[in-house]
Amino acid sequence: MRIELKQKTLFLYDVDIAPEIVFDCGQAFRFHRENGVYTGVAMGKAVRITKTDAIEIYPVEKEDVPLWIHYFDLDLDYAQIRAEWADKTLLKCVENIKGMRLLNQEPFETIISFIISANNNVKRIGKTIENLCEAYGEPIFLEGEKFFAFPSAERLALATREELLACGTGYRAPYIIETAKKVINSDILNEVKGLPYEPAKKLLCTLPGVGPKVADCILLFAFEHKNAFPKDVWIRRVIKTVYGKDLKKDKEIDDFAAETFGAYAGIAQQYLFHYARLKKIAG
């Protein structure tokens, strides 16, 4: 990997990042493609991301370079991780989607986003999140275009059920309000940050609307627990159809994942999840 910063454009050379996979694989919901350029908001900053002979991010201030390096999880060598996987089924699924990469996203945004994800589909999750940002997020301008930051917990805690229903959150509206209040009135985010996987998951599950699956997504996408293995309907189909294993209990799947994929099982999960959606694997 090689990094350059010129004219507020951050160039990342020799990184296997495919924006169309990274931003459309269901981990993040706020980047949208237009004429080959992905534009979105992360960490309160609006940026455009293009793939040329490098990955280009604009605009980036000098002091924010480490922020974006970490956002794209560039401390981890994905090629090395893939090289250590022995499972041929996984490697075959990975073959054409090597540019996948887990983003290190903001905890509160990830928590609310995946509360919304419950019994929902990726397209509508994104639409609902955009509605929330337009209704409650701080405006951000980029080249005359208006964007919105993800709303603060303080602001979402003041929303009403009816307002959130109008945003399309559905029955998850009270979960969002109550979780926002709990985030404000406790130190739960810092506590989760300092805990190992199991107790961190247990603590996250005390938030309204957060159960085992959503907690795993939060730990994987916002707290760098790459062993977290979210078990949604797609991944259960993969385990059953592709691996031919009829595992029903979460712990059985977790044990299988840890044995088969190792410490980075969560990254394997994301590859498998994306593969399943691309191939529209049926139950």
Added chain:
DNA sequence: ACCCAGGGTGACG
């Protein structure tokens, strides 16, 4: 009209 989507909650055995 029914089924599905990155499920969680509460009630009931």
Added chain:
DNA sequence: CGTCACCATGGG
């Protein structure tokens, strides 16, 4: 401990 109806909402 397990099962199950219910929860909004848009698209197939």
